[in-house]
Amino acid sequence: MSRSLLTLNDISPKELHQIFKKAKTFKAKIKEHKVINTLQGRVVGLFFEKPSTRTRVSFETAVARLGGKTVYLPSGESQQSRGESIKDIAQTLGSYLDALVARVYIHKTVEELARYAGIPVINGLSDLTHPTQIICDLFTILEIKQKLKGLTLAYIGDGNNICCSLFMGAAMTGMNMTAACPEGYHPNKDIFRNAEQIAEKTKAKLKIVENPKDAAKDADILYTDVWVSMGQEKEREKRLKAFEGYQINADILKLAKKKASVMHCLPAYKGLEITEDIIEGPQSIIWQQAENKIYGAAAVLDFILQ
Ligand code: CP
Numbered sequence: 001m002s003r004s005l006l007t008l009n010d011i012s013p014k015e016l017h018q019i020f021k022k023a024k025t026f027k028a029k030i031k032e033h034k035v036i037n038t039l040q041g042r043v044v045g046l047f048f049e050k051p052s053t054r055t056r057v058s059f060e061t062a063v064a065r066l067g068g069k070t071v072y073l074p075s076g077e078s079q080q081s082r083g084e085s086i087k088d089i090a091q092t093l094g095s096y097l098d099a100l101v102a103r104v105y106i107h108k109t110v111e112e113l114a115r116y117a118g119i120p121v122i123n124g125l126s127d128l129t130h131p132t133q134i135i136c137d138l139f140t141i142l143e144i145k146q147k148l149k150g151l152t153l154a155y156i157g158d159g160n161n162i163c164c165s166l167f168m169g170a171a172m173t174g175m176n177m178t179a180a181c182p183e184g185y186h187p188n189k190d191i192f193r194n195a196e197q198i199a200e201k202t203k204a205k206l207k208i209v210e211n212p213k214d215a216a217k218d219a220d221i222l223y224t225d226v227w228v229s230m231g232q233e234k235e236r237e238k239r240l241k242a243f244e245g246y247q248i249n250a251d252i253l254k255l256a257k258k259k260a261s262v263m264h265c266l267p268a269y270k271g272l273e274i275t276e277d278i279i280e281g282p283q284s285i286i287w288q289q290a291e292n293k294i295y296g297a298a299a300v301l302d303f304i305l306q
């Protein structure tokens with residue numbers, strides 16, 4: 001039976017840790033240019049409705065490193081641009097490919113792809129969640145801090161797809177998380193409630209506040225993301241106003257623990273949600289976080305296609 005990864009809910013906390021273990025192994029092997037053949041003979045499609053620097057290239061490279069092949073299909077070059085239904089696209093692509101990585105505007109689209117493709121579908125970002133990003137991010141935190149449980153992550157900014165998946169990941173791993181989001185930009189209520197239910201078991205403390213200083217105080221990790229996500233370009237002016245004061249900069253970093261790390265999934269808009277000195281500063285783990293996307297992608301593919 002094909003197994004998709006549409007949200008972190010599709011894997012158990014135990015499986016999440018298995019994926020971290022695989023990522024560590026692949027990181028060592030790929031860095032040493034060892035030959036890996038776990039995806040030999042497999043073809044993975046990348047169906048992207050939105051642009052991407054990291055997710056596309058990390059998945060393409062991961063498949064190549066594991067001995068498989070990829071087909072990149074930007075949706076604008078598919079018949080979707082002329083009105084072909086997702087159901088028909090899914091049925092067709094499913095008969096050619098072994099798995100599909102999809103980046104979509106509306107979360108329902110990845111659900112529909114998974115329903116009709118008959119092959120595993122990996123969500124490479126939807127408006128609601130970005131599960132593979134958070135797998136790579138948690139793996140990065142594990143590398144730096146040697147643990148997840150009991151740490152406190154402060155997310156500052158928009159309660160978007162990244163914030164929602166971070167809440168899920170924090171809940172699953174027992175990591176505390178406080179998100180500081182302005183009124184009207186809080187994370188999706190159902191996802192937060194679901195994360196709270198998971199957290200009952202792991203004892204992760206999850207909170208939403210409105211003052212970024214309250215979140216940053218004594219945090220182990222500060223995390224931010226863009227104020228205007230893909231698909232929200234028309235709201236740009238309104239959003240820039242709403243998020244004033246929600247920037248990760250030297251002043252806010254002073255409130256966190258002395259050895260706190262700073263994360264951003266990228267792309268970053270320097271001078272808006274984060275300042276350049278912080279991105280390039282000694283506490284930034286952003287470039288390690290970006291690099292780890294390939295090892296996370298390799299681990300997810302190996303887990304899904306095992
Ligand atoms: N972080 C991330 O998903 O980046 P891309 O949009 O470049 O894929």
Ligand code: NVA
Binds near residue numbers: 125162230265
């Ligand atoms: N929230 C951002 C994440 C980009 C990786 C977006 O959806 O555009």
